[in-house]
Amino acid sequence: MEDVAISVADVVKQYKVRHQKGRTLKEAFLRQRIFSETFDALNHVSFEVPFGTTLGFIGSNGSGKSTVLKLIAGTSKPSSGRVRVMGRVSALLELGAGFHPDFTGRENVYLDGVIMGRPRSEIDRRFDDIVAFAEMEEFIDAPAKTYSSGMFMRLAFSVAVSVDPDILLVDEVLSVGDESFQRKCLSRIDEFKSQGKTIIFVSHAMGTVRNLCDRVIWIDRGVISADGDPNEVIDQYLTSVNERDRQRLEAEAGAASGELPGPVEIASVKLLDRAGEEKLSFNTGDYLKVQVDYRSHAPVEAPVARMLLKTADGILCAGASTEMLDEVVDRLPAEGTVELEIEQLPLLPGSYNIAVFFQNQDGSQVYNSDGGKYPFDVAAGMPYETGIIHVPCRWLNWSGNGK
Amino acid sequence: MVSNLKQIVEYRELLRTLVFRDIRARYKGSALGFAWNFAIPLLQLMVFWFLFGVILGVKATGNYPFAVFLFTGLLPWNFVANSIGVGVISIRNNANMVKKIFFPLQILPLATVMAEFIALLLGMIVLMAVILVFKVGVSWHILMLPMSFLELVVFIAGFVYLFACANVFFRDVGHILGIVVMAWMYVTPVIFPIKTVASKARWASMIVHLNPMTAIVDSFHSLLLDHHSPDWFWFGYSAVAAVIMFVIGFAVFNHYKYQFEEEI
Numbered sequence: 210m211e212d213v214a215i216s217v218a219d220v221v222k223q224y225k226v227r228h229q230k231g232r233t234l235k236e237a238f239l240r241q242r243i244f245s246e247t248f249d250a251l252n253h254v255s256f257e258v259p260f261g262t263t264l265g266f267i268g269s270n271g272s273g274k275s276t277v278l279k280l281i282a283g284t285s286k287p288s289s290g291r292v293r294v295m296g297r298v299s300a301l302l303e304l305g306a307g308f309h310p311d312f313t314g315r316e317n318v319y320l321d322g323v324i325m326g327r328p329r330s331e332i333d334r335r336f337d338d339i340v341a342f343a344e345m346e347e348f349i350d351a352p353a354k355t356y357s358s359g360m361f362m363r364l365a366f367s368v369a370v371s372v373d374p375d376i377l378l379v380d381e382v383l384s385v386g387d388e389s390f391q392r393k394c395l396s397r398i399d400e401f402k403s404q405g406k407t408i409i410f411v412s413h414a415m416g417t418v419r420n421l422c423d424r425v426i427w428i429d430r431g432v433i434s435a436d437g438d439p440n441e442v443i444d445q446y447l448t449s450v451n452e453r454d455r456q457r458l459e460a461e462a463g464a465a466s467g468e469l470p471g472p473v474e475i476a477s478v479k480l481l482d483r484a485g486e487e488k489l490s491f492n493t494g495d496y497l498k499v500q501v502d503y504r505s506h507a508p509v510e511a512p513v514a515r516m517l518l519k520t521a522d523g524i525l526c527a528g529a530s531t532e533m534l535d536e537v538v539d540r541l542p543a544e545g546t547v548e549l550e551i552e553q554l555p556l557l558p559g560s561y562n563i564a565v566f567f568q569n570q571d572g573s574q575v576y577n578s579d580g581g582k583y584p585f586d587v588a589a590g591m592p593y594e595t596g597i598i599h600v601p602c603r604w605l606n607w608s609g610n611g612k
Numbered sequence: 613m614v615s616n617l618k619q620i621v622e623y624r625e626l627l628r629t630l631v632f633r634d635i636r637a638r639y640k641g642s643a644l645g646f647a648w649n650f651a652i653p654l655l656q657l658m659v660f661w662f663l664f665g666v667i668l669g670v671k672a673t674g675n676y677p678f679a680v681f682l683f684t685g686l687l688p689w690n691f692v693a694n695s696i697g698v699g700v701i702s703i704r705n706n707a708n709m710v711k712k713i714f715f716p717l718q719i720l721p722l723a724t725v726m727a728e729f730i731a732l733l734l735g736m737i738v739l740m741a742v743i744l745v746f747k748v749g750v751s752w753h754i755l756m757l758p759m760s761f762l763e764l765v766v767f768i769a770g771f772v773y774l775f776a777c778a779n780v781f782f783r784d785v786g787h788i789l790g791i792v793v794m795a796w797m798y799v800t801p802v803i804f805p806i807k808t809v810a811s812k813a814r815w816a817s818m819i820v821h822l823n824p825m826t827a828i829v830d831s832f833h834s835l836l837l838d839h840h841s842p843d844w845f846w847f848g849y850s851a852v853a854a855v856i857m858f859v860i861g862f863a864v865f866n867h868y869k870y871q872f873e874e875e876i
């Protein structure tokens with residue numbers, strides 16, 4: 210038991226369902242009964258976190274991640290079950306929670322630190338470090354209401370990590386920081402890890418979760434869906450997201466019955482490794498096969514299949530079409546499979562997606578209405594390379610030793 | 613109850629910081645700044661003096677002008693009205709903190725009451741100056757003033773705890789209290805000396821006496837202006853009422869505080 214930092218045992222968190230918060234007296238007396246309706250934000254959730262673990266929480270919006278963190282932070286009490294936390298907690302649940310807009314950054318650093326239960330003398334000692342880490346020297350005496358959201362986050366993060374907590378809770382706040390500060394935060398969190406501190410990390414950035422966490426819990430509608438190895442849990446989560454996406458697209462296609470679906474329908478898109486196993490996360494240089502099963506409802510003359518590979522931000526990395534086969538199909542069969550093989554995936558770590566289209570020869574007409582986006586991740590890349598694409602290259606000259 | 617009180621001691625740095633935040637936030641950005649703490653009571657006094665002394669020519673009940681009497685009662689009453697006004701909405705006003713950070717929530721209403729109490733002490737400095745200027749004189753009775761302060765703060769803190777909690781669940785509590793406080797002042801000897809209600813209508817006199825604020829506010833008059841001890845029976849009655857009020861308010865607040873985060 211001694212090595213358990215956080216233990217959450219069979220926790221249920223119920224919220225009252227109502228349309229507007231804070232009643233007036235009249236409403237309370239007249240409509241008391243309506244408020245007995247409840248909603249389980251967490252439904253019998255149990256897990257234990259040993260000291261020194263970095264645990265990630267993933268799940269869709271409203272699934273209960275922040276609720277778990279609030280229970281751990283102590284701002285909220287479970288409706289039933291038990292939450293035990295050993296050690297000093299520092300929580301970054303939302304930007305500058307203790308910040309007062311009329312006060313300067315300096316005053317707010319003290320306020321924030323004291324609210325987290327640290328004596329002023331400790332904040333005095335660390336003040337310069339806090340400001341330096343946030344790179345806010347210039348603005349520290351300006352009122353907080355003049356800060357941008359990134360500046361808020363910088364200061365709040367600096368305070369939270371500098372008060373030397375045993376357990377650090379981070380709920381999505383990093384995403385408002387710029388690239389350079391995010392990296393700085395992540396490296397500070399890495400430092401925390403190496404000091405054996407416990408970190409709970411909530412994020413929608415799967416790449417970050419994958420890199421940072423030793424263990425990931427996927428919460429789905431208040432229930433733990435998966436708990437374990439980051440890569441496996443994230444893959445399961447992404448698979449379910451894809452599945453929901455597909456169902457949504459189908460439902461939309463069904464709903465928009467006035468609009469004819471294209472003559473070609475994509476039945477499934479699978480990303481396979483060399484062993485033929487379906488995966489959603491690959492490494493740079495891996496073998497990747499895209500397998501598309503389609504159905505054709507109406508005759509389609511001389512079709513071309515095209516696949517586009519884009520980053521999650523929509524940058525087109527590569528595209529290929531069956532025209533390179535030099536083999537014209539006169540008519541698409543009623544059902545079939547088209548496969549694209551990439552011997553060595555040249556993408557560096559990040560989130561990507563694949564789109565699939567059936568078109569006519571000159572690309573003026575698209576036959577399928579559900580080309581969609583099939584996301585996948587590239588996890589581990591090549592050391593010392595940055596960017597999107599892995600370019601095979603070699604250094605020839607370094608510090609004058611070359612020829 | 614005890615552990616909840618202990619938490620306040622544990623988090624005294626936070627309490628101190630919040631008290632100063634409240635005091636400084638009040639006049640932040642205004643030209644006079646901190647000086648408003650003195651300027652407002654002085655301006656009030658001048659208005660009373662002009663209204664009652666110059667225009668109406670109200671006779672003094674003791675050897676001091678009526679305006680001084682009024683001012684002496686209004687200082688504690690301003691504390692009451694402001695503490696209730698700000699304290700009752702203190703949980704909602706700090707929703708962000710309540711939701712995002714774990715700390716003993718009983719700090720919040722107390723911080724606003726303490727901030728108002730400091731404003732009261734600053735007002736007392738002005739009052740002492742007034743007492744000197746009008747040659748009212750000072751007696752050893754002033755040494756009993758801390759007892760009046762204690763009763764006042766304990767009673768109002770309990771009251772604020774109770775209604776700060778209620779205001780989280782029922783938003784209109786704050787509005788209703790605004791009117792209640794106004795009516796309350798008229799059954800407290802703030803703008804009239806307690807002697808003037810003594811015999812007229814028994815039930816009216818009953819209401820005034822049973823009001824716990826009566827003995828407290830009146831003790832300011834007797835200790836500072838009339839130089840005699842308070843009426844111990846009613847002063848003791850108010851002390852008991854203050855303790856009961858605090859125990860109830862504090863207990864109710866702490867019982868419901870875990871629900872605040874979901875309600876606001």
Ligand SMILES: Nc1ncnc2c1ncn2[C@@H]1O[C@H](COP(=O)(O)OP(=O)(O)OP(=O)(O)O)[C@@H](O)[C@H]1O
Nearest residue numbers: 224225250269270271272273274275276277873874
């Ligand atoms: N105070 C509250 N009253 C009622 N319902 C609430 C309250 N707080 C949260 N909920 C509900 O609890 C559920 C879980 O919310 P939570 O904030 O934990 O989601 P989340 O997983 O953090 O989502 P996101 O990814 O959007 O941050 C939501 O359905 C939300 O509507």
Ligand SMILES: [Mg+2]
Nearest residue numbers: 274275276380
């Ligand atoms: Mg959340």
